[in-house]
Amino acid sequence: MNIQRWIARREQNWQRLDALLKQLEKKGLKSLRAIEIRELASLYRSVAADLARARTQEVGNTLIQSLQSLTTRAYTQIYQGSRRQEWQAVVEFYRWGLPAVVQQTFAYIAAATGLFLLGALVAWWYAWQDPAFMSLIVPDHLISQVRDEHKLWMGSIVGVEPLASSGIMINNLSVSFAAVAGGMTAGAYTTYLMVFNGLLIGAVGTLVGQNNLAYPFWAFVFPHGSLELPAIFFAGGAGFLLAKAILFPGKYRRGDALKFYGSQAVRLVFGIVPMLVIAGIIEGFFSPNPSVPNPFKYVVGMGLFVLLVIYCSRKRL
Numbered sequence: 001m002n003i004q005r006w007i008a009r010r011e012q013n014w015q016r017l018d019a020l021l022k023q024l025e026k027k028g029l030k031s032l033r034a035i036e037i038r039e040l041a042s043l044y045r046s047v048a049a050d051l052a053r054a055r056t057q058e059v060g061n062t063l064i065q066s067l068q069s070l071t072t073r074a075y076t077q078i079y080q081g082s083r084r085q086e087w088q089a090v091v092e093f094y095r096w097g098l099p100a101v102v103q104q105t106f107a108y109i110a111a112a113t114g115l116f117l118l119g120a121l122v123a124w125w126y127a128w129q130d131p132a133f134m135s136l137i138v139p140d141h142l143i144s145q146v147r148d149e150h151k152l153w154m155g156s157i158v159g160v161e162p163l164a165s166s167g168i169m170i171n172n173l174s175v176s177f178a179a180v181a182g183g184m185t186a187g188a189y190t191t192y193l194m195v196f197n198g199l200l201i202g203a204v205g206t207l208v209g210q211n212n213l214a215y216p217f218w219a220f221v222f223p224h225g226s227l228e229l230p231a232i233f234f235a236g237g238a239g240f241l242l243a244k245a246i247l248f249p250g251k252y253r254r255g256d257a258l259k260f261y262g263s264q265a266v267r268l269v270f271g272i273v274p275m276l277v278i279a280g281i282i283e284g285f286f287s288p289n290p291s292v293p294n295p296f297k298y299v300v301g302m303g304l305f306v307l308l309v310i311y312c313s314r315k316r317l
Contacts, residue, residue, distance in 0.1 A: 003059055010050055014070060017043040021073050044074040098271040099314040105237050105264055108244070112179075112194050112236025116229075119198020120205070127206035137203040146211050152220070169280030172228060176235035176272050180265060183242025190239030197232065219294035222301025224283035230308060231275040238265035238272075 020040050023031055032040065051067040102109065126133040134143060145151055175193065182189030208217040241261040249257035286292065286300070 101267040108240040109237035115194035116198035119195040120202030123199040123202030179235040180238045183239035187243030219297040224279040226305035228279035238268040
């Protein structure tokens with residue numbers, strides 16, 4: 001092989017790749033057009049082949065090191081750079097994307113919240129009017145423990161915090177995913193879950209109130225409930241988005257409506273998961289902890305809820 005002629009023929013590609021890499025390293029991926037990104041990938045493969053060929057020929061260490069540096073830089077930008085872009089996209093979503101989708105779908109989240117509150121109100125009313133109603137919603141052993149022993153049941157978590165925390169997370173995630181998937185039943189199952197969970201919290205709240213245990217009970221609920229309940233409402237909103245696509249696709253064909261509203265539902269799910277993981281940790285380790293004063297638990301719960309509201313209200317400037 002005529003080394004000098006080969007170098008002269010290939011050098012233009014090396015210089016072009018070097019120029020693209022300098023632009024990419026200085027200004028980022030967004031500075032390249034789509035055709036330049038494809039050219040970058042093609043040149044990387046070409047120069048990598050040149051490097052392999054140079055190693056088999058007596059072209060000198062200086063050129064080999066230069067080609068090695070060029071291919072390393074290209075590899076870093078194409079592969080590690082793409083991973084960095086993915087992480088940047090994740091950060092960008094949680095900074096701005098999630099608050100935006102919560103605001104865009106607020107009506108559906110509000111509908112889920114309203115059904116939950118309706119269930120809680122109905123349970124509260126009937127539990128005060130008819131003592132027998134309580135046993136239809138709340139397990140008998142909990143009723144007996146509260147009425148007869150004047151004790152709450154959260155003490156069972158103490159001592160088994162890791163196991164309890166993981167179990168709580170799995171249960172909450174299961175309920176939330178079921179609420180989202182319930183949208184495929186035209187929202188019927190999502191509605192049932194929102195109302196039933198409202199009935200449950202309303203009945204339990206009335207039970208502890210009737211037995212003078214409301215203060216410690218709500219001190220337990222507030223810290224994790226400030227994230228757990230909104231996450232369930234988000235899940236209900238996601239389910240109603242799917243129901244909307246099925247029942248009222250509007251100007252879209254039903255398949256296109258499912259893609260559009262489904263993408264919003266998926267983005268809500270991406271927000272639900274970390275909220276429930278954090279809530280599960282709080283419920284397993286902090287909420288039942290007897291060494292933490294109840295007033296502090298109320299403060300933490302209200303503080304977390306205020307921060308969540310502020311976060312969800314953010315708008316990109």
